[in-house]
Amino acid sequence: MATAWHLLSIAELAPQIRRREVSPTTVVRVQLDRIAALDGALHSYALVMADAAMAQAEAAEAEIAAGRYRGPLHGVPIGIKDLCWTEGVPTAAGMAIHRDFRPDRDATVVRRLRDAGAVLLGKLQLTEGAYSDHHPSVTAPVNPWHADYWPGISSSGAGVATAAGLCHGAIASDTGGSIRWPSAANGVTGLKPTWGRVSRHGVFALAPSLDHVGTMARSAADAGLLLQAIAGVDPEDPTALHDPVPDCLGGIATDLRGVRIGIDADWNGDGVDAEVGAVVGAAAEVLQALGASLVDVRVPDAVRAGSGLTDDWAANCAVEAAVAHAATYPARRDEYGAVLASVIEAGRALSGIDYQRILLRRAQLRGRMVALLRTVDLLLTPVHPYAPLSLAAVRTLGEQPALIAGLQRYTCPFNLTGHPTLTLPGGLSRQGLPIGFQLVAPHLGEAMLVRAGAAFQGATGWHRQHPVN
Template sequence: MDDDVLFLSVAELGRRYRDGSLSPGEVTRFTLERIERLNPVLNAFITVTAERALLEAERAEAELRGGLDRGPLHGVPVALKDLVDVAGVPTTCGSRIWADHVPERDAAVTTRLETAGAVLVGKTNLLEFAYGIVHPDHGQTNNPWDVSRTAGGSSGGSAAAVAAGLCFAAVGTDTGGSIRIPAAYCGVAGLKPSYGLVELDGVFPLSWSLDHAGPLARTSEDARVLLEVLTGRSFALERDLSGLRVGVLRTHTEGAEVEAGVRDVFGRACGVLREVGAVVTDVEVPGLDLADAALLNVLLPEASAVHARWIAERPEDYAPATRAQLELGFAVPAVTHVRAGQYRRHLARSFARVFGEVEAILTPTAPWVAPQEDPAVVEGEGAAEARRTGPHNLTGFPAHSVNGGFDRAGLPVGLQIVTPAGEDALALWLGGRLEGLLGSVRRPPDPA
């Protein structure tokens, strides 16, 4: 079998299952062989569920032959970030704290995937408890486009696995950009849905009021298919790009940290939208400069509350920088946390007013292409990395990253599409149109 099969769209794979030219069993076996070959280089998976995957693939194959069709993910290899529970499979959260933890119940998203007939090939690597730091026990996930660079955090394992053809789609989580930044670095599509759209029962929390779970896939269309399975809702949308009102948030397209390659790709995307008749105008969001601090003043104490018992009883089992961040969270005054909550409401109202003028907002996802390592959450580079993504965790509005093209070194550059609350379908639709117009969906070369 040619490995191009592992880069088919979900829809095309499904068609080939149903016409008999491919089967879930052979595709799953080929996927597992590719994982075995490339995972030592990429470090995208913590746990590979090979035996389970083969059984699920055999069941899907028998069901499809027998006329039982569970939908577009039936027999499709997928992966879950390793803070999503699967009964009987370890959930490590990328930490020594939970090295031996095996849940007894499935997360809600796991149940939905199982009901849809998806084939789980494994649990993907992540930063420790999704908190911005690699635990040395697990190590960094490397970028399929350049293995000397990070795949991004914290859902880097999911993004790298999708980009490298180790699965067709994956679930990640996003508290300040942790789906969208890895999607940008790895050249795939990643949606942070509207807050609360994807159920988080059975997903280990980082910050209850900021956490989102969502899809990572090679295209916006495949991400839409996964989101529909995760929610039981349709996100199909048909409309014309001509006349679409797109706002460019100049505050997030400028700044010393924005690399020239990112500016070039972003400028080309804006130009292409204008060429097809979209109305592209500059917009401003008052008070946006306060978002970096507000995000931390919500995130730090909430994360510390989650880990209060373990940080007291087992501090040495955390990576040193994770432990330092958790200890810092206890020092955030309650009044500061409350004021950050007030600011969140103000920010959401400000964005809502902008959405009275435009239908979508376009920015770079990150100011740079994939760096060598993930910057720490609370330091300067960490704030800059999440500056364009974090505000949308504060508001809860949907935000979608797609690959917009490549810099001169051939590294992917992400474009972020933000839409009003509940308009996830619009974000995915526009992402798909941009992918088509820019010709930006490509597979990376196989890492050496």
């Protein structure tokens, strides 16, 4: 039986490439053929770089044959969210006004992937400006598990392509849930690092103090491997952290003895769908069976339902988006979609005094969350309280503020605080659609997240469920 190269994890594929049991050109050709066959219906790519990808694969193959192996990403096909500048390649950020923009340099994350020998398959589709809705001129990516269900936002293309076997992993971003929602919706693993862990140089901004550049992949180990390639200090981004690049793979173990996992049963259960609660509960049981101790905790009152936290996140995001788009908005207002335009307008209208109050509440939340995460190694939560959302339900979000607040309840707090998170597939709904859960770590705790995620995935098989073979 022929090997299904497209379904292998990076950790499985890389040793075979290194031993020259399969060539990068073969693997890339398989991916390009799958994209040609499937993406006309899935729309996960904004642009496929087929010729450039084959040239990179040929170069990787020659280097490996000559003994110049660069590491586990050498010759591996990766997708890039079309938010990241790619030299000479259209980089639109999901926006009509940027459809012809061709950067004269790579974003730092793109350059680091090239340095690691990865093959860049193309640019993955996203919502307009990485906010909550696709521009009217863009065909939204389609959930490969079921076309009538939500693929997540804003890294929708990254989630769809990774799940459907159209790349072996992806670079994505998260401002309020944009790695976690599509990871959960498409049944893949998403790592949102500590804010500043990855340079944002050359990445279109939505809200810079909330934007996290991260990774999406088929496993926790793969997500960590990608993070190691792109993380680290960057002179081009003064906000990039100077802390050492995390060793996400060195601490991987099959057990979690000594790891304390905090659970706030009230917060995790408040208005949460029974199927989601069952997935989170089952994950807790697996983690405990692996040796972790479960600790009752109480999250800060500021994150509880009705606290106004999601309103603070929305206003904070809106002000920063207004600044990020000042060069083109309102000058080119007519070229913006209605949703992103309304966000920018809200940011422009907010008073300085009201904004300062939000920043003070945000600082208090961060301090309280830091204190909580000193008492445990990880926090276990849902990704959102709903069973997989149909597109029909998502279309009503604009009319139901409570539904939007629920969607953001477990995600946007950790953009406000900057903490790293890992989203893992943990089960299937009655309709056979993925349901995920979230682990949160203290600042700079990515290695612990990957350790816990890899242990969980070593004991379960949810991450090996695929929508398309």
